[in-house]
Amino acid sequence: MLIYSSNLSLNYVGGEAISSSDYTSLGTVTEFKYGAEIGRVFRRNDKLHWLNNWGPGWGFLPNSQDALVFVDNHDNQRGHGAGGSNILTYKQPKEYKMAIAFMLAHPYGSPRVMSSFAFTNSDQGPPADGNAYIVSPKINNDDTCSNGWVCEHRWRQIYNMVGFRNAVKGTSINDWWSDGNQQIAFCRGRKGFIAFTNGGNIQRDFQTCLPPGIYCDVISGNLIGGKCSGKSVTVGNNGVGFISLNENEYDGVLAIHVNAKKL
Known part of the structure; x- marks a missing residue:
């Protein structure tokens, strides 16, 4: 188990002897089932209709404040973590933005937005020059990134949904x-x-x-x-x-x- 800040990273998707609820007294727990299920829905393998009881009704942590939620993270976007082929990433941009919009519009959990670099294989590192020094992202006129960087957090549809979440707080x-x-x-x-x-x-x-x-x-x-x-x-x-x-x-x-x- 990796502990960072006040969040507990527990790679739990159900069926194991150790449950994510075992750690809620220590801090916010990463709810890996969240990304797996939201990806399955927005990939059209389930109906949006069934999101009407999103949260504990889908087997997530009972207390919203205990859950750190995300569509993808640095592990499962590369197939290294929980969720398998259900996980949405920047490589499915329309469905990905829809899933993040739902995450930020829905009150369940404490959301985390991914910001990453592009990759073609799961072991690939960040963009670098010929001397293996990491290169900086280029900021485009529309605020997005290039030069090997994706910068999902700079996509208009995503940062504006952060504004939506702030506006509807409470x-x-x-x-x-x-x-x-x-x-x-x-x-x-x-x-x-x-x-x-x-x-x-x-x-x-x-x-x-x-x-x-x-x-x-x-x-x-x-x-x-x-x-x-x-x-x-x-x-x-x-x-x-x-x-x-x-x-x-x-x-x-x-x-x-x-x-x-x-x-």
Whole structure:
């Protein structure tokens, strides 16, 4: 067992004599089952519909505060840790961003976002020059990285979902909706709304739970100078807004929150 900071890394996915719950008195425990299950769902090997009881209902630690959760980490993104072929990484960008958006939108656990370098084999080290010195990432105009670095934490869809999580802090899930298959949506109190499609188009009104106004979708763009660089959603006095999210779009998520309101 590797202990780092206040987190306990226990490679537990169920069935072993030692359980992750045996260590919760010592610190936050890495919930490896989380990445395995969320990867299985967003790879379409299960339905988004069944995420309605995400958390302990999926066999995770009973207390959300005990769980350190992640979609992938430095081990299992290379097949070295728990989760096997279910694990999503930057190499499946659309599904990966959707899974991270769900992790950051859902209140269960303390989330960790991966930031890594590109690799073609599981033993490959970081980008280096001819003298074996590690090279720095190049920061592109869209804030992403290159020069051998992935920097997932700099992807707009990911860092904006960190903003979503901060905006909805202290709220729980309400107004859950599902089509019974691969589409879901839910509110976080009166502070945020998010919708996902892993199959089929969404074109309908939703209760967004937000105050009236025009909100920027933080997945397709940013709020810049009081305007939306991506899609926007108009919310009426009753909290209802029309959501348009098609299966063939670059991202399968739409997210709005109180801090992304158009001026």
